Amino acid sequence: MKVGDVIKYSPFGGGVREVVVTEVSADVKNGEPGFDGYLVGDPTHEVWGYASQVIRTARVAWNPDCASCQREGRGAFMPPHDASRRCKSGAHAHCSCDTCF
Numbered sequence: 159m160k161v162g163d164v165i166k167y168s169p170f171g172g173g174v175r176e177v178v179v180t181e182v183s184a185d186v187k188n189g190e191p192g193f194d195g196y197l198v199g200d201p202t203h204e205v206w207g208y209a210s211q212v213i214r215t216a217r218v219a220w221n222p223d224c225a226s227c228q229r230e231g232r233g234a235f236m237p238p239h240d241a242s243r244r245c246k247s248g249a250h251a252h253c254s255c256d257t258c259f
């Protein structure tokens with residue numbers, strides 16, 4: 159898990175949330191590792207959670223070193239920075255084939 163990743167985690171109240179990670183911390187609370195972020199599609203809704211609550215880490219949606227990512231901004235509606243492992247179109251960054259996007 160790193161900054162810019164899109165993850166799924168299960169919050170204390172139940173259910174599943176999809177979140178863009180903005181910070182990864184070795185001590186998010188009570189000495190436990192975790193993350194800060196915001197809900198996908200709702201950047202004003204900030205959340206945090208423990209690493210142990212994370213269900214799945216998706217492809218990297220946003221890379222701070224990439225010019226395209228910087229231009230579009232975090233959480234923008236665009237193909238994720240990392241292509242899918244199953245991509246058959248060259249697996250370049252921001253691939254827009256059916257597998258990646």
Ligand SMILES: [Zn+2]
Pocket residue numbers: 220221224225226227239251252
């Ligand atoms: Zn990028």
Ligand SMILES: [Zn+2]
Pocket residue numbers: 241242245246247248249250253254255256257258259
């Ligand atoms: Zn692709």
